[in-house]
Amino acid sequence: MRFLVPLLGLLASATPAAESSHAPYVLQPGHMDLEIGPDGNTVIFDAPGGIVVVDTGRHADHAEAILAHARGAGKPIAAVVNTHWHLDHTTGNRDLLEAFPDALLVATEAVEGALAGFLAEAPARARIRAADSSLTEPERARARRALVALEDRGSLVPDRPVLAEGPVELAGRRFELRLARGAATEADLWLLARDEGLAVVGDLVVAPVPFFDTGCEEGWRAALAEIAAAEWTTLIPGHGAPMTRADFMRWRGAFESWLACAASQREAAECADEWMRDAAGFFTPDEADGVRLLARAYVSEVLRAPAGERMAYCAARE
Numbered sequence: 001m002r003f004l005v006p007l008l009g010l011l012a013s014a015t016p017a018a019e020s021s022h023a024p025y026v027l028q029p030g031h032m033d034l035e036i037g038p039d040g041n042t043v044i045f046d047a048p049g050g051i052v053v054v055d056t057g058r059h060a061d062h063a064e065a066i067l068a069h070a071r072g073a074g075k076p077i078a079a080v081v082n083t084h085w086h087l088d089h090t091t092g093n094r095d096l097l098e099a100f101p102d103a104l105l106v107a108t109e110a111v112e113g114a115l116a117g118f119l120a121e122a123p124a125r126a127r128i129r130a131a132d133s134s135l136t137e138p139e140r141a142r143a144r145r146a147l148v149a150l151e152d153r154g155s156l157v158p159d160r161p162v163l164a165e166g167p168v169e170l171a172g173r174r175f176e177l178r179l180a181r182g183a184a185t186e187a188d189l190w191l192l193a194r195d196e197g198l199a200v201v202g203d204l205v206v207a208p209v210p211f212f213d214t215g216c217e218e219g220w221r222a223a224l225a226e227i228a229a230a231e232w233t234t235l236i237p238g239h240g241a242p243m244t245r246a247d248f249m250r251w252r253g254a255f256e257s258w259l260a261c262a263a264s265q266r267e268a269a270e271c272a273d274e275w276m277r278d279a280a281g282f283f284t285p286d287e288a289d290g291v292r293l294l295a296r297a298y299v300s301e302v303l304r305a306p307a308g309e310r311m312a313y314c315a316a317r318e
């Protein structure tokens with residue numbers, strides 16, 4: 001009690017949060033800047049044993065904002081959860097794990113397949129860009145950052161990958177971990193934080209436009225059905241603003257219509273137009289051009305690619 005007087009100011013401001021039965025969380029928003037490469041959304045949970053970080057972004061300033069939050073909370077980062085291995089969600093792992101080497105990395109084994117497959121040529125490409133004097137210094141710095149992240153396996157590959165879904169305790173807090181096979185990647189994680197009524201779903205929901213680079217329609221549909229059936233009130237997508245259940249249902253409808261268009265004989269540009277109409281409000285006016293480009297390219301380049309070229313992404317379903 002001898003510290004009571006000096007602490008009174010702090011106690012006064014801390015009381016409302018302390019009395020709340022809902023442990024706080026913070027959304028560190030990402031962005032969809034295709035020029036420099038997007039950052040995924042990060043969700044930061046304050047748990048009794050430390051900070052739990054879901055996804056770590058791509059760029060240095062995103063990682064720095066997460067670290068600043070941990071410093072502000074006066075707690076170590078105890079766990080880093082990756083919803084999937086895409087580099088706009090995992091490049092920051094290294095910054096966080098360097099600052100907090102004891103943090104647990106929670107991810108699926110899909111990243112190993114990605115490093116040997118989809119990302120196999122990425123280090124070589126990054127090395128070329130890092131040395132390309134025709135690029136600006138910020139462009140070369142981004143390439144160096146990608147290269148360092150790709151070459152640090154320990155910051156991407158978990159010691160013990162998540163193989164099954166179910167309840168998990170991280171830093172003294174319970175979460176419900178869910179696993180989606182052959183959806184946005186070969187194995188995606190999403191999680192439910194019951195106290196907050198929160199579903200954090202990574203790129204199973206990308207508000208502006210589904211990032212289909214490594215996607216598989218069948219598994220993705222199944223994952224969205226599971227998300228719809230789960231108990232939550234607010235959904236944090238991999239990119240874009242938080243969604244209510246009504247938002248999510250509308251987004252899911254747009255996703256289904258877009259896939260149906262891709263499976264039809266209609267022009268890819270028409271499918272993109274349809275997405276722009278059905279998904280209006282899920283992207284900003286600034287993002288619209290990029291979104292239209294992607295909504296069209298995913299149809300013509302990915303969803304309509306010869307079956308053999310896409311088997312790897314859907315293989316996890318078999």
Ligand SMILES: [Zn+2]
Binds near residue numbers: 040203238
């Ligand atoms: Zn992403």
